[in-house]
Amino acid sequence: MAIHDILLTVSLVTQLQAGNPVGTASGFFYEDGDRLFFVTNVHVVKGDEVAPDTLRLRLHTDAKDASKNENYDIALYDSGNAPAWKTDPASPDADVAVLKLDRKQITSKFVIRTWSKQDFLPSRYAMLPGEDIFSIGYPLGVADYQNNLPVLKGGMVASAYGIPFQGGPLFLTDIQLHPGISGSPVVAKPKAVWVNQEDGGTEITPVRYYLLGVHSGSLDVKNPKNGLRIGLGAAWYVSIVQNIAEQFK
Numbered sequence: 001m002a003i004h005d006i007l008l009t010v011s012l013v014t015q016l017q018a019g020n021p022v023g024t025a026s027g028f029f030y031e032d033g034d035r036l037f038f039v040t041n042v043h044v045v046k047g048d049e050v051a052p053d054t055l056r057l058r059l060h061t062d063a064k065d066a067s068k069n070e071n072y073d074i075a076l077y078d079s080g081n082a083p084a085w086k087t088d089p090a091s092p093d094a095d096v097a098v099l100k101l102d103r104k105q106i107t108s109k110f111v112i113r114t115w116s117k118q119d120f121l122p123s124r125y126a127m128l129p130g131e132d133i134f135s136i137g138y139p140l141g142v143a144d145y146q147n148n149l150p151v152l153k154g155g156m157v158a159s160a161y162g163i164p165f166q167g168g169p170l171f172l173t174d175i176q177l178h179p180g181i182s183g184s185p186v187v188a189k190p191k192a193v194w195v196n197q198e199d200g201g202t203e204i205t206p207v208r209y210y211l212l213g214v215h216s217g218s219l220d221v222k223n224p225k226n227g228l229r230i231g232l233g234a235a236w237y238v239s240i241v242q243n244i245a246e247q248f249k
Helices: 005-009 042-046 103-107 239-245
Strands: 010-017 020-032 035-040 054-060 069-075 097-101 132-137 151-157 170-174 185-188 193-195 202-204 210-218 233-237
Touching: 005 010, 005 132, 020 054, 020 132, 020 239, 035 054, 035 103, 035 239, 042 097, 097 103, 097 239, 132 210, 170 210, 233 239
Parallel strands: none
Antiparallel strands: 010 020, 010 054, 020 035, 035 097, 054 069, 132 151, 132 185, 151 170, 170 233, 185 210, 193 202, 210 233
16 A cells, blocks of 8 residues: 655654664654755754764655654764754754755655645735644654654644644644654644635635644643643744755755
């Protein structure tokens, strides 16, 4: 059975230091023209307690047989020990890191699909409060490992989409998220009717997926009396990814 395209946009990320696994995360492929990139979080490439030197992806080699996959390693530093990833200088606190890949090397061997700015939600469409969204990734490292396929976790937009939350280029999500999902794409649930916020009418459209953001982590707010956490996630607006991609030559 063929693998659905959206599942081929993401990869499990294993953080390596000197060849040894030190953690797992998620990430996704993005293209700008003929250039190919891999997107994840800054805290994934820098590490938390242990700094990785390599990200190992697990990629499919056969679009019709999900059980066939191989590893692909991305060095995080060049020969001069300079970081291979870039961030957005206009948003220095944004937890988004982008690495440029060798497109020919990847596509000659592996089966991947990419997101691009053509997949951004058109500005005339409204993401209404409470709209359904989902993330695609590897929470707690959970996945269909036999077939190298991620899992999806659903929820809703939890803040005013399009308005920077607390002045930052991010929005909140009400999705139950766990370690390992960092760097996953946040996507609008596909639907055929959208509200046109320019005229207040509705538009019937082909059903498609729109890329909204990059999941970063949970909003670390808890009740000091009982330890209950608010349970909301933070996602950085995907326009940051395009801003970073344009920095690469």
